[in-house]
Amino acid sequence: MSIPELASELVKKTLSEQNDRSMSTIIIAGSKNVGKSSLINAFLDKNDNPRETLVMEYSFGRKSSQKPGIDKMICHVWEYGGKIEMLSDVLLSIPIRGSFFFCIMLDLSKIKKIWNTLESCIQALQNNFSNADSALEIIIVGGYYDQFKNFDTEVKKIVCTTLRSVALLCNAHLLFYSKKDTHLARKAKDLFYGMGFGNGVLLKEKNTNYLKPIMIPRGSDNWENIGVSPCNLDEIKKRYTAKIASDPIIKSDYSQDIQRTHPEPILDTLASLKYEELRCMESFEPSIKDYLFCVNK
Structure with missing residues:
Protein backbone atom coordinates (compact mmCIF):
# COMPACT_ATOMS: atom_id res chain seq x y z
CA MET A 1 0.00 0.00 0.00
CA SER A 2 1.38 3.43 -1.01
CA ILE A 3 1.95 6.33 1.40
CA PRO A 4 -1.11 8.29 0.11
CA GLU A 5 -3.27 5.18 0.49
CA LEU A 6 -2.01 4.60 4.03
CA ALA A 7 -2.70 8.24 4.91
CA SER A 8 -6.16 7.96 3.37
CA GLU A 9 -7.01 4.85 5.37
CA LEU A 10 -5.76 6.46 8.56
CA VAL A 11 -7.77 9.62 7.98
CA LYS A 12 -10.92 7.66 7.09
CA LYS A 13 -10.60 5.56 10.23
CA THR A 14 -10.18 8.55 12.53
CA LEU A 15 -12.96 10.51 10.81
CA SER A 16 -15.39 7.61 11.20
CA GLU A 17 -14.74 7.54 14.93
CA GLN A 18 -14.84 11.28 15.64
CA ASN A 19 -16.96 14.37 15.02
CA ASP A 20 -15.83 17.87 14.07
CA ARG A 21 -16.01 19.11 17.67
CA SER A 22 -13.20 16.73 18.60
CA MET A 23 -10.88 17.50 15.70
CA SER A 24 -8.64 20.19 14.32
CA THR A 25 -6.66 20.56 11.09
CA ILE A 26 -3.32 22.31 10.78
CA ILE A 27 -1.70 23.00 7.41
CA ILE A 28 1.85 24.32 7.41
CA ALA A 29 3.58 25.61 4.28
CA GLY A 30 6.20 28.18 3.39
CA SER A 31 9.94 28.46 2.91
CA LYS A 32 12.12 25.47 2.13
CA ASN A 33 14.28 24.10 4.96
CA VAL A 34 12.94 26.61 7.48
CA GLY A 35 12.24 24.01 10.17
CA LYS A 36 8.60 23.07 9.56
CA SER A 37 9.20 19.37 10.29
CA SER A 38 11.23 20.16 13.41
CA LEU A 39 8.44 22.35 14.78
CA ILE A 40 5.82 19.68 14.06
CA ASN A 41 7.95 17.01 15.75
CA ALA A 42 8.37 19.24 18.81
CA PHE A 43 4.61 19.81 18.96
CA LEU A 44 3.84 16.08 18.67
CA ASP A 45 6.72 15.13 21.03
CA LYS A 46 8.44 13.08 18.33
CA ASN A 47 12.16 12.39 18.52
CA ASP A 48 12.52 11.48 14.83
CA ASN A 49 15.24 13.20 12.84
CA PRO A 50 13.44 15.48 10.34
CA ARG A 51 13.92 14.62 6.68
CA GLU A 52 13.23 16.75 3.65
CA THR A 53 9.53 16.96 2.78
CA LEU A 54 9.34 16.45 -0.98
CA VAL A 55 5.61 16.97 -1.52
CA MET A 56 3.32 16.30 1.43
CA GLU A 57 3.63 14.74 4.86
CA TYR A 58 0.72 13.78 7.11
CA SER A 59 0.93 13.42 10.87
CA PHE A 60 -1.63 13.31 13.63
CA GLY A 61 -1.77 13.70 17.37
CA ARG A 62 -4.28 12.35 19.87
CA LYS A 63 -4.98 13.66 23.36
CA SER A 64 -7.54 13.02 26.07
CA SER A 65 -10.16 15.76 26.10
CA GLN A 66 -11.54 17.74 29.01
CA LYS A 67 -14.60 18.72 26.99
CA PRO A 68 -17.91 17.09 27.96
CA GLY A 69 -19.01 14.30 25.64
CA ILE A 70 -15.62 14.10 23.90
CA ASP A 71 -13.25 11.27 24.76
CA LYS A 72 -10.29 12.13 22.54
CA MET A 73 -9.09 15.16 20.61
CA ILE A 74 -7.42 14.47 17.26
CA CYS A 75 -5.23 16.95 15.39
CA HIS A 76 -4.50 16.37 11.70
CA VAL A 77 -1.25 18.00 10.56
CA TRP A 78 -0.42 18.43 6.86
CA GLU A 79 3.02 19.72 5.91
CA TYR A 80 3.59 20.89 2.34
CA GLY A 81 7.12 20.83 0.95
CA GLY A 82 6.51 21.00 -2.79
CA LYS A 83 6.64 23.94 -5.19
CA ILE A 84 4.92 26.86 -3.53
CA GLU A 85 3.13 27.88 -6.74
CA MET A 86 1.22 24.56 -6.64
CA LEU A 87 -0.17 25.17 -3.16
CA SER A 88 -3.68 25.93 -4.44
CA ASP A 89 -4.02 22.37 -5.75
CA VAL A 90 -2.93 21.06 -2.36
CA LEU A 91 -5.56 23.04 -0.48
CA LEU A 92 -8.24 21.74 -2.82
CA SER A 93 -7.29 18.18 -1.97
CA ILE A 94 -6.76 18.26 1.80
CA PRO A 95 -9.78 17.28 3.93
CA ILE A 96 -10.52 19.99 6.49
CA ARG A 97 -12.12 18.75 9.71
CA GLY A 98 -12.92 20.72 12.83
CA SER A 99 -11.03 23.91 13.67
CA PHE A 100 -8.82 24.97 10.77
CA PHE A 101 -5.42 26.63 11.14
CA PHE A 102 -3.09 27.64 8.32
CA CYS A 103 0.53 28.33 9.25
CA ILE A 104 2.82 30.24 6.86
CA MET A 105 6.44 29.71 7.91
CA LEU A 106 9.03 32.10 6.49
CA ASP A 107 12.82 32.03 6.57
CA LEU A 108 13.80 35.39 8.05
CA SER A 109 17.45 34.77 7.16
CA LYS A 110 16.60 34.93 3.42
CA ILE A 111 14.98 38.32 3.11
CA LYS A 112 14.99 38.29 -0.72
CA LYS A 113 12.79 35.20 -0.75
CA ILE A 114 10.32 36.25 1.94
CA TRP A 115 7.89 38.15 -0.27
CA ASN A 116 7.51 35.55 -3.03
CA THR A 117 6.78 32.83 -0.48
CA LEU A 118 4.39 34.95 1.56
CA GLU A 119 2.47 36.21 -1.47
CA SER A 120 2.11 32.70 -2.95
CA CYS A 121 0.69 31.34 0.31
CA ILE A 122 -1.78 34.20 0.69
CA GLN A 123 -2.94 33.89 -2.91
CA ALA A 124 -3.48 30.16 -2.44
CA LEU A 125 -5.64 30.87 0.60
CA GLN A 126 -7.62 33.56 -1.20
CA ASN A 127 -8.23 31.21 -4.13
CA ASN A 128 -9.67 28.52 -1.89
CA PHE A 129 -11.26 30.17 1.13
CA SER A 130 -13.56 33.12 1.70
CA ASN A 131 -12.22 36.08 3.65
CA ALA A 132 -15.34 35.80 5.75
CA ASP A 133 -14.59 32.22 6.74
CA SER A 134 -14.42 32.60 10.53
CA ALA A 135 -13.37 28.97 10.97
CA LEU A 136 -9.94 29.70 9.46
CA GLU A 137 -7.13 31.17 11.53
CA ILE A 138 -3.88 32.25 9.86
CA ILE A 139 -0.55 32.21 11.65
CA ILE A 140 2.61 33.73 10.18
CA VAL A 141 5.76 32.31 11.77
CA GLY A 142 9.14 33.88 11.07
CA GLY A 143 11.81 31.20 11.44
CA TYR A 144 15.57 31.52 11.99
CA TYR A 145 15.18 34.54 14.24
CA ASP A 146 18.59 33.63 15.74
CA GLN A 147 20.13 34.78 12.43
CA PHE A 148 17.70 37.58 11.65
CA LYS A 149 18.36 39.36 14.97
CA ASN A 150 21.91 40.13 13.79
CA PHE A 151 20.75 41.89 10.60
CA ASP A 152 21.05 45.62 10.00
CA THR A 153 18.53 47.63 12.02
CA GLU A 154 16.94 49.22 8.95
CA VAL A 155 16.50 45.83 7.27
CA LYS A 156 14.82 44.42 10.37
CA LYS A 157 12.47 47.41 10.46
CA ILE A 158 11.45 46.92 6.81
CA VAL A 159 10.83 43.18 7.22
CA CYS A 160 8.90 43.59 10.47
CA THR A 161 6.79 46.46 9.11
CA THR A 162 5.92 44.37 6.05
CA LEU A 163 4.99 41.25 8.02
CA ARG A 164 2.93 43.28 10.49
CA SER A 165 1.10 44.95 7.59
CA VAL A 166 0.30 41.62 5.94
CA ALA A 167 -0.76 40.08 9.27
CA LEU A 168 -3.10 43.01 9.93
CA LEU A 169 -4.52 42.87 6.41
CA CYS A 170 -5.14 39.11 6.65
CA ASN A 171 -6.25 39.13 10.29
CA ALA A 172 -3.37 36.77 11.11
CA HIS A 173 -1.28 36.06 14.18
CA LEU A 174 2.44 36.88 13.86
CA LEU A 175 5.24 35.14 15.75
CA PHE A 176 9.03 34.98 15.38
CA TYR A 177 10.68 31.65 16.15
CA SER A 178 14.01 29.91 16.55
CA LYS A 179 14.58 26.41 17.80
CA LYS A 180 17.89 27.66 19.24
CA ASP A 181 16.04 30.08 21.53
CA THR A 182 14.41 28.15 24.39
CA HIS A 183 11.79 30.82 25.07
CA LEU A 184 10.73 31.19 21.43
CA ALA A 185 10.72 27.41 20.90
CA ARG A 186 8.43 26.97 23.91
CA LYS A 187 6.10 29.72 22.69
CA ALA A 188 5.81 28.12 19.25
CA LYS A 189 5.16 24.69 20.74
CA ASP A 190 2.49 26.09 23.07
CA LEU A 191 0.90 27.89 20.13
CA PHE A 192 0.63 24.62 18.17
CA TYR A 193 -0.67 22.79 21.22
CA GLY A 194 -3.46 25.35 21.56
CA MET A 195 -4.36 24.88 17.88
CA GLY A 196 -4.33 21.11 18.11
CA PHE A 197 -5.78 20.34 21.50
CA GLY A 198 -6.70 23.59 23.23
CA ASN A 199 -8.99 26.50 22.55
CA GLY A 200 -7.15 27.86 19.54
CA VAL A 201 -4.21 30.23 19.21
CA LEU A 202 -3.29 31.75 22.55
CA LEU A 203 -0.62 34.44 22.48
CA LYS A 204 -0.58 36.02 25.92
CA GLU A 205 2.51 38.10 25.25
CA LYS A 206 2.75 40.92 22.73
CA ASN A 207 5.79 42.67 21.28
CA THR A 208 5.86 45.08 18.35
CA ASN A 209 9.44 46.28 18.84
CA TYR A 210 11.40 45.13 15.78
CA LEU A 211 14.60 45.02 17.84
CA LYS A 212 13.11 42.05 19.72
CA PRO A 213 11.21 38.92 18.58
CA ILE A 214 7.84 40.00 17.17
CA MET A 215 4.78 38.43 18.81
CA ILE A 216 1.39 39.91 17.88
CA PRO A 217 -2.03 38.22 18.34
CA ARG A 218 -4.48 38.89 15.54
CA GLY A 219 -6.71 41.89 16.02
CA SER A 220 -4.31 43.62 18.40
CA ASP A 221 -2.35 45.72 15.87
CA ASN A 222 -3.33 48.74 13.78
CA TRP A 223 -1.92 50.85 10.95
CA GLU A 224 -1.07 53.76 13.23
CA ASN A 225 1.04 51.55 15.50
CA ILE A 226 2.78 50.00 12.49
CA GLY A 227 3.61 53.49 11.26
CA VAL A 228 2.19 53.26 7.74
CA SER A 229 -1.06 54.30 6.10
CA PRO A 230 -3.72 51.63 5.39
CA CYS A 231 -2.78 49.71 2.24
CA ASN A 232 -3.59 46.62 0.21
CA LEU A 233 -1.34 43.67 -0.63
CA ASP A 234 -0.02 45.20 -3.87
CA GLU A 235 0.95 48.40 -2.09
CA ILE A 236 2.71 46.45 0.67
CA LYS A 237 4.57 44.49 -2.03
CA LYS A 238 5.72 47.64 -3.85
CA ARG A 239 7.00 49.15 -0.62
CA TYR A 240 8.94 46.00 0.30
CA THR A 241 10.40 45.15 -3.11
CA ALA A 242 11.46 48.77 -3.63
CA LYS A 243 13.86 48.36 -0.73
CA ILE A 244 14.56 44.61 -0.79
CA ALA A 245 14.53 43.13 -4.30
CA SER A 246 13.11 39.62 -4.50
CA ASP A 247 15.23 36.84 -5.96
CA PRO A 248 14.07 35.95 -9.48
CA ILE A 249 13.03 32.36 -10.10
Whole structure:
Protein backbone atom coordinates (compact mmCIF):
# COMPACT_ATOMS: atom_id res chain seq x y z
CA MET A 1 0.00 0.00 0.00
CA SER A 2 1.38 3.43 -1.01
CA ILE A 3 1.95 6.33 1.40
CA PRO A 4 -1.11 8.29 0.11
CA GLU A 5 -3.27 5.18 0.49
CA LEU A 6 -2.01 4.60 4.03
CA ALA A 7 -2.70 8.24 4.91
CA SER A 8 -6.16 7.96 3.37
CA GLU A 9 -7.01 4.85 5.37
CA LEU A 10 -5.76 6.46 8.56
CA VAL A 11 -7.77 9.62 7.98
CA LYS A 12 -10.92 7.66 7.09
CA LYS A 13 -10.60 5.56 10.23
CA THR A 14 -10.18 8.55 12.53
CA LEU A 15 -12.96 10.51 10.81
CA SER A 16 -15.39 7.61 11.20
CA GLU A 17 -14.74 7.54 14.93
CA GLN A 18 -14.84 11.28 15.64
CA ASN A 19 -16.96 14.37 15.02
CA ASP A 20 -15.83 17.87 14.07
CA ARG A 21 -16.01 19.11 17.67
CA SER A 22 -13.20 16.73 18.60
CA MET A 23 -10.88 17.50 15.70
CA SER A 24 -8.64 20.19 14.32
CA THR A 25 -6.66 20.56 11.09
CA ILE A 26 -3.32 22.31 10.78
CA ILE A 27 -1.70 23.00 7.41
CA ILE A 28 1.85 24.32 7.41
CA ALA A 29 3.58 25.61 4.28
CA GLY A 30 6.20 28.18 3.39
CA SER A 31 9.94 28.46 2.91
CA LYS A 32 12.12 25.47 2.13
CA ASN A 33 14.28 24.10 4.96
CA VAL A 34 12.94 26.61 7.48
CA GLY A 35 12.24 24.01 10.17
CA LYS A 36 8.60 23.07 9.56
CA SER A 37 9.20 19.37 10.29
CA SER A 38 11.23 20.16 13.41
CA LEU A 39 8.44 22.35 14.78
CA ILE A 40 5.82 19.68 14.06
CA ASN A 41 7.95 17.01 15.75
CA ALA A 42 8.37 19.24 18.81
CA PHE A 43 4.61 19.81 18.96
CA LEU A 44 3.84 16.08 18.67
CA ASP A 45 6.72 15.13 21.03
CA LYS A 46 8.44 13.08 18.33
CA ASN A 47 12.16 12.39 18.52
CA ASP A 48 12.52 11.48 14.83
CA ASN A 49 15.24 13.20 12.84
CA PRO A 50 13.44 15.48 10.34
CA ARG A 51 13.92 14.62 6.68
CA GLU A 52 13.23 16.75 3.65
CA THR A 53 9.53 16.96 2.78
CA LEU A 54 9.34 16.45 -0.98
CA VAL A 55 5.61 16.97 -1.52
CA MET A 56 3.32 16.30 1.43
CA GLU A 57 3.63 14.74 4.86
CA TYR A 58 0.72 13.78 7.11
CA SER A 59 0.93 13.42 10.87
CA PHE A 60 -1.63 13.31 13.63
CA GLY A 61 -1.77 13.70 17.37
CA ARG A 62 -4.28 12.35 19.87
CA LYS A 63 -4.98 13.66 23.36
CA SER A 64 -7.54 13.02 26.07
CA SER A 65 -10.16 15.76 26.10
CA GLN A 66 -11.54 17.74 29.01
CA LYS A 67 -14.60 18.72 26.99
CA PRO A 68 -17.91 17.09 27.96
CA GLY A 69 -19.01 14.30 25.64
CA ILE A 70 -15.62 14.10 23.90
CA ASP A 71 -13.25 11.27 24.76
CA LYS A 72 -10.29 12.13 22.54
CA MET A 73 -9.09 15.16 20.61
CA ILE A 74 -7.42 14.47 17.26
CA CYS A 75 -5.23 16.95 15.39
CA HIS A 76 -4.50 16.37 11.70
CA VAL A 77 -1.25 18.00 10.56
CA TRP A 78 -0.42 18.43 6.86
CA GLU A 79 3.02 19.72 5.91
CA TYR A 80 3.59 20.89 2.34
CA GLY A 81 7.12 20.83 0.95
CA GLY A 82 6.51 21.00 -2.79
CA LYS A 83 6.64 23.94 -5.19
CA ILE A 84 4.92 26.86 -3.53
CA GLU A 85 3.13 27.88 -6.74
CA MET A 86 1.22 24.56 -6.64
CA LEU A 87 -0.17 25.17 -3.16
CA SER A 88 -3.68 25.93 -4.44
CA ASP A 89 -4.02 22.37 -5.75
CA VAL A 90 -2.93 21.06 -2.36
CA LEU A 91 -5.56 23.04 -0.48
CA LEU A 92 -8.24 21.74 -2.82
CA SER A 93 -7.29 18.18 -1.97
CA ILE A 94 -6.76 18.26 1.80
CA PRO A 95 -9.78 17.28 3.93
CA ILE A 96 -10.52 19.99 6.49
CA ARG A 97 -12.12 18.75 9.71
CA GLY A 98 -12.92 20.72 12.83
CA SER A 99 -11.03 23.91 13.67
CA PHE A 100 -8.82 24.97 10.77
CA PHE A 101 -5.42 26.63 11.14
CA PHE A 102 -3.09 27.64 8.32
CA CYS A 103 0.53 28.33 9.25
CA ILE A 104 2.82 30.24 6.86
CA MET A 105 6.44 29.71 7.91
CA LEU A 106 9.03 32.10 6.49
CA ASP A 107 12.82 32.03 6.57
CA LEU A 108 13.80 35.39 8.05
CA SER A 109 17.45 34.77 7.16
CA LYS A 110 16.60 34.93 3.42
CA ILE A 111 14.98 38.32 3.11
CA LYS A 112 14.99 38.29 -0.72
CA LYS A 113 12.79 35.20 -0.75
CA ILE A 114 10.32 36.25 1.94
CA TRP A 115 7.89 38.15 -0.27
CA ASN A 116 7.51 35.55 -3.03
CA THR A 117 6.78 32.83 -0.48
CA LEU A 118 4.39 34.95 1.56
CA GLU A 119 2.47 36.21 -1.47
CA SER A 120 2.11 32.70 -2.95
CA CYS A 121 0.69 31.34 0.31
CA ILE A 122 -1.78 34.20 0.69
CA GLN A 123 -2.94 33.89 -2.91
CA ALA A 124 -3.48 30.16 -2.44
CA LEU A 125 -5.64 30.87 0.60
CA GLN A 126 -7.62 33.56 -1.20
CA ASN A 127 -8.23 31.21 -4.13
CA ASN A 128 -9.67 28.52 -1.89
CA PHE A 129 -11.26 30.17 1.13
CA SER A 130 -13.56 33.12 1.70
CA ASN A 131 -12.22 36.08 3.65
CA ALA A 132 -15.34 35.80 5.75
CA ASP A 133 -14.59 32.22 6.74
CA SER A 134 -14.42 32.60 10.53
CA ALA A 135 -13.37 28.97 10.97
CA LEU A 136 -9.94 29.70 9.46
CA GLU A 137 -7.13 31.17 11.53
CA ILE A 138 -3.88 32.25 9.86
CA ILE A 139 -0.55 32.21 11.65
CA ILE A 140 2.61 33.73 10.18
CA VAL A 141 5.76 32.31 11.77
CA GLY A 142 9.14 33.88 11.07
CA GLY A 143 11.81 31.20 11.44
CA TYR A 144 15.57 31.52 11.99
CA TYR A 145 15.18 34.54 14.24
CA ASP A 146 18.59 33.63 15.74
CA GLN A 147 20.13 34.78 12.43
CA PHE A 148 17.70 37.58 11.65
CA LYS A 149 18.36 39.36 14.97
CA ASN A 150 21.91 40.13 13.79
CA PHE A 151 20.75 41.89 10.60
CA ASP A 152 21.05 45.62 10.00
CA THR A 153 18.53 47.63 12.02
CA GLU A 154 16.94 49.22 8.95
CA VAL A 155 16.50 45.83 7.27
CA LYS A 156 14.82 44.42 10.37
CA LYS A 157 12.47 47.41 10.46
CA ILE A 158 11.45 46.92 6.81
CA VAL A 159 10.83 43.18 7.22
CA CYS A 160 8.90 43.59 10.47
CA THR A 161 6.79 46.46 9.11
CA THR A 162 5.92 44.37 6.05
CA LEU A 163 4.99 41.25 8.02
CA ARG A 164 2.93 43.28 10.49
CA SER A 165 1.10 44.95 7.59
CA VAL A 166 0.30 41.62 5.94
CA ALA A 167 -0.76 40.08 9.27
CA LEU A 168 -3.10 43.01 9.93
CA LEU A 169 -4.52 42.87 6.41
CA CYS A 170 -5.14 39.11 6.65
CA ASN A 171 -6.25 39.13 10.29
CA ALA A 172 -3.37 36.77 11.11
CA HIS A 173 -1.28 36.06 14.18
CA LEU A 174 2.44 36.88 13.86
CA LEU A 175 5.24 35.14 15.75
CA PHE A 176 9.03 34.98 15.38
CA TYR A 177 10.68 31.65 16.15
CA SER A 178 14.01 29.91 16.55
CA LYS A 179 14.58 26.41 17.80
CA LYS A 180 17.89 27.66 19.24
CA ASP A 181 16.04 30.08 21.53
CA THR A 182 14.41 28.15 24.39
CA HIS A 183 11.79 30.82 25.07
CA LEU A 184 10.73 31.19 21.43
CA ALA A 185 10.72 27.41 20.90
CA ARG A 186 8.43 26.97 23.91
CA LYS A 187 6.10 29.72 22.69
CA ALA A 188 5.81 28.12 19.25
CA LYS A 189 5.16 24.69 20.74
CA ASP A 190 2.49 26.09 23.07
CA LEU A 191 0.90 27.89 20.13
CA PHE A 192 0.63 24.62 18.17
CA TYR A 193 -0.67 22.79 21.22
CA GLY A 194 -3.46 25.35 21.56
CA MET A 195 -4.36 24.88 17.88
CA GLY A 196 -4.33 21.11 18.11
CA PHE A 197 -5.78 20.34 21.50
CA GLY A 198 -6.70 23.59 23.23
CA ASN A 199 -8.99 26.50 22.55
CA GLY A 200 -7.15 27.86 19.54
CA VAL A 201 -4.21 30.23 19.21
CA LEU A 202 -3.29 31.75 22.55
CA LEU A 203 -0.62 34.44 22.48
CA LYS A 204 -0.58 36.02 25.92
CA GLU A 205 2.51 38.10 25.25
CA LYS A 206 2.75 40.92 22.73
CA ASN A 207 5.79 42.67 21.28
CA THR A 208 5.86 45.08 18.35
CA ASN A 209 9.44 46.28 18.84
CA TYR A 210 11.40 45.13 15.78
CA LEU A 211 14.60 45.02 17.84
CA LYS A 212 13.11 42.05 19.72
CA PRO A 213 11.21 38.92 18.58
CA ILE A 214 7.84 40.00 17.17
CA MET A 215 4.78 38.43 18.81
CA ILE A 216 1.39 39.91 17.88
CA PRO A 217 -2.03 38.22 18.34
CA ARG A 218 -4.48 38.89 15.54
CA GLY A 219 -6.71 41.89 16.02
CA SER A 220 -4.31 43.62 18.40
CA ASP A 221 -2.35 45.72 15.87
CA ASN A 222 -3.33 48.74 13.78
CA TRP A 223 -1.92 50.85 10.95
CA GLU A 224 -1.07 53.76 13.23
CA ASN A 225 1.04 51.55 15.50
CA ILE A 226 2.78 50.00 12.49
CA GLY A 227 3.61 53.49 11.26
CA VAL A 228 2.19 53.26 7.74
CA SER A 229 -1.06 54.30 6.10
CA PRO A 230 -3.72 51.63 5.39
CA CYS A 231 -2.78 49.71 2.24
CA ASN A 232 -3.59 46.62 0.21
CA LEU A 233 -1.34 43.67 -0.63
CA ASP A 234 -0.02 45.20 -3.87
CA GLU A 235 0.95 48.40 -2.09
CA ILE A 236 2.71 46.45 0.67
CA LYS A 237 4.57 44.49 -2.03
CA LYS A 238 5.72 47.64 -3.85
CA ARG A 239 7.00 49.15 -0.62
CA TYR A 240 8.94 46.00 0.30
CA THR A 241 10.40 45.15 -3.11
CA ALA A 242 11.46 48.77 -3.63
CA LYS A 243 13.86 48.36 -0.73
CA ILE A 244 14.56 44.61 -0.79
CA ALA A 245 14.53 43.13 -4.30
CA SER A 246 13.11 39.62 -4.50
CA ASP A 247 15.23 36.84 -5.96
CA PRO A 248 14.07 35.95 -9.48
CA ILE A 249 13.03 32.36 -10.10
CA ILE A 250 15.73 30.95 -12.36
CA LYS A 251 15.50 27.61 -14.09
CA SER A 252 18.72 26.00 -15.18
CA ASP A 253 19.12 25.16 -18.85
CA TYR A 254 21.38 22.12 -18.82
CA SER A 255 21.54 22.11 -22.60
CA GLN A 256 23.67 25.26 -22.42
CA ASP A 257 26.22 23.45 -20.24
CA ILE A 258 26.94 20.61 -22.62
CA GLN A 259 30.39 20.85 -24.11
CA ARG A 260 31.41 18.18 -26.55
CA THR A 261 35.12 18.03 -25.75
CA HIS A 262 35.51 14.33 -24.98
CA PRO A 263 37.87 12.44 -27.27
CA GLU A 264 35.40 9.56 -27.45
CA PRO A 265 31.96 10.22 -29.08
CA ILE A 266 30.33 7.69 -26.74
CA LEU A 267 31.15 9.96 -23.78
CA ASP A 268 29.42 12.87 -25.47
CA THR A 269 26.33 10.71 -25.93
CA LEU A 270 26.33 9.59 -22.28
CA ALA A 271 26.79 13.20 -21.11
CA SER A 272 23.83 14.34 -23.22
CA LEU A 273 21.64 11.62 -21.73
CA LYS A 274 22.65 12.60 -18.20
CA TYR A 275 21.93 16.30 -18.82
CA GLU A 276 18.52 15.38 -20.24
CA GLU A 277 17.81 13.26 -17.16
CA LEU A 278 18.74 16.18 -14.86
CA ARG A 279 16.58 18.55 -16.88
CA CYS A 280 13.58 16.23 -16.55
CA MET A 281 14.18 15.77 -12.84
CA GLU A 282 14.23 19.53 -12.31
CA SER A 283 10.92 20.08 -14.06
CA PHE A 284 9.25 16.97 -12.65
CA GLU A 285 6.53 17.63 -10.12
CA PRO A 286 4.04 14.88 -9.26
CA SER A 287 0.43 15.92 -9.66
CA ILE A 288 -0.86 17.00 -6.28
CA LYS A 289 -4.39 16.10 -7.29
CA ASP A 290 -3.32 12.57 -8.19
CA TYR A 291 -1.11 12.31 -5.11
CA LEU A 292 -3.96 13.17 -2.74
CA PHE A 293 -6.84 11.82 -4.81
CA CYS A 294 -7.40 8.90 -2.47
CA VAL A 295 -7.89 11.24 0.49
CA ASN A 296 -11.00 12.74 -1.06
CA LYS A 297 -12.59 9.45 -2.15
